Amino acid sequence: MDGIHLLGEWYGCPADAPVFTQAEPLRELCVGAAREAGLTVVGERFFQFEPQGVTGTVLLAESHIAIHTWPEAGFVTVDVYVCNYTTDNTAKAEQVFRALERALRPARTRFQAIRRGGRDA
Amino acid sequence: MDGIHLLGEWYGCPADAPVFTQAEPLRELCVGAAREAGLTVVGERFFQFEPQGVTGTVLLAESHIAIHTWPEAGFVTVDVYVCNYTTDNTAKAEQVFRALERALRPARTRFQAIRRGGRDA
Numbered sequence: 266m267d268g269i270h271l272l273g274e275w276y277g278c279p280a281d282a283p284v285f286t287q288a289e290p291l292r293e294l295c296v297g298a299a300r301e302a303g304l305t306v307v308g309e310r311f312f313q314f315e316p317q318g319v320t321g322t323v324l325l326a327e328s329h330i331a332i333h334t335w336p337e338a339g340f341v342t343v344d345v346y347v348c349n350y351t352t353d354n355t356a357k358a359e360q361v362f363r364a365l366e367r368a369l370r371p372a373r374t375r376f377q378a379i380r381r382g383g384r385d386a
Numbered sequence: 387m388d389g390i391h392l393l394g395e396w397y398g399c400p401a402d403a404p405v406f407t408q409a410e411p412l413r414e415l416c417v418g419a420a421r422e423a424g425l426t427v428v429g430e431r432f433f434q435f436e437p438q439g440v441t442g443t444v445l446l447a448e449s450h451i452a453i454h455t456w457p458e459a460g461f462v463t464v465d466v467y468v469c470n471y472t473t474d475n476t477a478k479a480e481q482v483f484r485a486l487e488r489a490l491r492p493a494r495t496r497f498q499a500i501r502r503g504g505r506d507a
Contacts, residue, residue, distance in 0.1 A: 266461050266463075270393070272500065274502060274503050274504075308431045309431065310429045314447075320428065321445070322443040322445065322450060324441050325441075328452075328454055329443060331443065331450050333450075333469070335471075340387050342389070342502055342503060344452075344467075348454070379498065379500070381393070381395060381463055382395050383395075
């Protein structure tokens with residue numbers, strides 16, 4: 266069950282963008298980006314913090330997307346994890362990751378890509 | 387927004403355990419483990435694959451838990467990610483991780499712990 270997990274930390278995002286502060290536009294962004302990339306959405310859950318901030322996940326047939334925003338710090342963490350069960354979904358994961366990054370517009374980023382699973386340990 | 391992200395791949399899990407094959411017992415396990423550890427659950431979403439397998443996430447005030455099971459392979463991937471916004475939640479994340487591992491009983495494991503965020507890049 267080989268897979269690839271992309272992890273981002275995004276700094277200096279525009280703190281007042283609705284996609285950053287409000288659950289509903291962020292939900293639409295994440296679900297839309299997953300579908301646009303050809304991934305299969307099987308569920309989602311987004312939570313609005315008060316006075317600000319969002320935490321959310323999109324469940325995929327291929328695994329998941331998770332995102333957390335901290336508007337007071339202009340900071341986001343993003344996870345895009347896909348397994349490559351019947352086909353290599355790496356390019357789709359990268360497409361989702363780039364779409365989210367374009368929308369949230371970080372000034373500075375950190376990025377890690379981690380292999381998950383693979384042959385039986 | 388320093389945080390710690392625990393990633394597990396678990397092999398050789400008993401493939402017929404309900405907590406492994408069915409969404410509802412796995413949901414109860416994950417939500418219960420989070421609350422038991424003193425983390426704050428703000429939402430959850432679990433999806434049952436047919437004929438088998440579960441994908442699910444628990445949204446936390448402190449970030450998230452994500453879990454995917456592949457009963458046909460006796461395989462699980464687990465993520466427990468907590469931010470340390472006002473207090474160090476590392477011990478709570480480790481407690482959740484161990485509780486899930488005890489319940490899913492892998493024969494072999496791989497483990498990574500990754501620091502997220504930290505000082506502005």
